[in-house]
Amino acid sequence: MTGIRRLAQHLDISIGTVSRALNGRPDVNEETRRRVLEAASELGYVPNQSGRSLRQGTTNIIGFMMQTGTEITGQGDTFFMSVFDGVQTVFARHRLDLVALLCSSSEDPDDYLRRVVARGFADGLILSATQRHDPRFEFLAKQKIPFVTLGRSLTDVGQPWLDLDFEGMAQVSIDRLVARGHRRIAVTRPHDDINLGHLFIDRSASALAAHGLALDPDLVFSSLPNEAGGYHVAQQLLAMKERPTAILLVNETIAIGFYRGLSEAGLKPGRDIAIIGRHSPQSHFLSPSLTGFTLSRRDLGIALAEALLATMPAFSHFYPDAELRKVWKEELVEGESDAFTLAT
Amino acid sequence: MTGIRRLAQHLDISIGTVSRALNGRPDVNEETRRRVLEAASELGYVPNQSGRSLRQGTTNIIGFMMQTGTEITGQGDTFFMSVFDGVQTVFARHRLDLVALLCSSSEDPDDYLRRVVARGFADGLILSATQRHDPRFEFLAKQKIPFVTLGRSLTDVGQPWLDLDFEGMAQVSIDRLVARGHRRIAVTRPHDDINLGHLFIDRSASALAAHGLALDPDLVFSSLPNEAGGYHVAQQLLAMKERPTAILLVNETIAIGFYRGLSEAGLKPGRDIAIIGRHSPQSHFLSPSLTGFTLSRRDLGIALAEALLATMPAFSHFYPDAELRKVWKEELVEGESDAFTLAT
DNA sequence: CATAGTACCGTAAACGTTTACGGTCGTCAG
DNA sequence: CTGACGACCGTAAACGTTTACGGTACTATG
Known part of the structure; x- marks a missing residue:
């Protein structure tokens, strides 16, 4: 005798009532329900999930x-x-x-x-x-x-x-950077398969256009969304003849690698280039501190x-x-x- | 009519045979099995997991x-x-x-x-x-x-x-560092609840003892196993009057934060302090390159x-x-x- | 008192499988 | 021809639940 049957036998009531009691149905005496609940926890009874699933057609x-x-x-x-x-x-x-x-x-x-x-x-x-x-x-x-x-x-x-508001980030960031005098603004983008990346690039371009600026295709960096990706972006950027003066790092974790890439070349965020990124638990330990977006x-x-x-x-x-x-x-x-x- | 019953009806054989055929039992004609398999994939039949689980008492x-x-x-x-x-x-x-x-x-x-x-x-x-x-x-x-x-x-x-071989790492690392003249060797350790941490510290101590050295309790740093933890260790270490000349970073990801902490103070790994750590996908982008353990x-x-x-x-x-x-x-x-x- | 209504409970079917058991048919040895 | 045996297959029980349905006992209402 196992499962609900055992419990029912122990209480000397029917399995139907036990089931109803456990599942909170209204048509069961409150005193009975109390006894069932008590016995269940005493005997350590837990409904078998396969049985429930089979009957209910739902897996929980x-x-x-x-x-x-x-x-x-x-x-x-x-x-x-x-x-x-x-x-x-x-x-x-x-x-x-x-x-x-x-x-x-x-x-x-x-x-x-x-x-x-x-x-x-x-x-x-x-x-x-x-x-x-x-x-x-x-x-x-x-x-x-x-x-x-x-x-x-x-x-x-x-x-x-x-979804995340990459469009809003693009808008706010571009406006902010342009207001500070930047004209050559680079952006990173996630993998091409991610729709959000397209939205981000498009909005970045239109935000720039609103200021009479164009998004230079050479300043759009595809990047793996990790430290290595950020490091790589930094290297590409440093190798350019005409470097951007600001960059948006839209992926969370790449800022760490990007910072490192810069510092190896003796450049310092906030002094030699403006960076706006996104915060992660790790990014709070960056120095100089990151200007970036955050969410819960x-x-x-x-x-x-x-x-x-x-x-x-x-x-x-x-x-x-x-x-x-x-x-x-x-x-x-x-x-x-x-x-x-x-x-x- | 659903599930296996439908399949059986479609083939005009019993559900028992269908089940046996699908489950690779020996007592079914190979020709029958072939027909069953074919029909199953044709009708897109997949056994209901709840039914199987209930019967077999196993969930897969x-x-x-x-x-x-x-x-x-x-x-x-x-x-x-x-x-x-x-x-x-x-x-x-x-x-x-x-x-x-x-x-x-x-x-x-x-x-x-x-x-x-x-x-x-x-x-x-x-x-x-x-x-x-x-x-x-x-x-x-x-x-x-x-x-x-x-x-x-x-x-x-x-x-x-x-389990990971933290003991082996301690042994190899200590021997190596001592051979290079180091006497004040620091170690990091994971959370106190982790058994591996104790094994690591114990072996570090005994490896040092074998060279007539003692593990200075002040040189054992507890650290969160992330970038922030490594950064914090660096700060603690830099604040010491009598700094260690070498350190074992046993947690994978802390090297990144540790490097950063050093570089902010103008110190350089491999020049001002010897570091042995553990490799992660990220650590390959550290500079100077990390001497560290790696595994698949x-x-x-x-x-x-x-x-x-x-x-x-x-x-x-x-x-x-x-x-x-x-x-x-x-x-x-x-x-x-x-x-x-x-x-x- | 008769009747309707309510509160509670028991019964049994159903969910979709697997598998023990037994049955049929054909083959082959004696 | 008979019996044993093997290959294959059908039947039905079982797994542990939930829930529709119906039944009983009691209360309230006229």
């Missing part, structure tokens, strides 16, 4: 799909860890189990997702590292499995998304989770006015790295 | 438990990503699904694990961030769920473990997976001679950072 699992190897995601891994943390706190409230589905870099994300979904693994999915054109969206829409993406895409099947990754995760739940029928009533699509503003923290100004 | 899921927030783990997150990658390739061979169970930093890992196990989530577990005394071990042993740990612990329930994280993951499978009855025959307990040697790559020598 939410998958957060990420990719190992971060060369393409545009953020360091710690970024996702923090976001994940936020997501988890929300799902824990609903007794949903969150797991990370890490797609190996050697595997096609599309195939991987197909496998996961076919097995009926999760009730809902969070997708990150979304591509500019992402075939996964249509697949998921066809399978009618709820999902939300971290990152906009040109593919749109009506799903919720949250954890809050982003919370919003992501709420957007997903809002689209799942079983939970939507908890989040009647969740924001389903939102660009996530970042706040500019002033430091010394963009102190370098030019006479106008 | 392996959980890799990590913790978000890396302040305690001693490695940057990218470390685990790479290890995970290796683990995944092994499990994929056996059609086991690997998921990452990320325990939020705000939650007690012990409770978290208990929840996961109680729900019958996984057939096996990989534990990382093992504590010096780790209550999870006994719990898992009692529940008879197979697991393997990344990191030794004083708690021992006979489970397999793999992916291979480590592979070994970890094989050790786990070797203890699972259903798979053990695939890995008859897997190494169940092993310290994972790292190789010393010579760079410029320990070029600084003293007259003896």
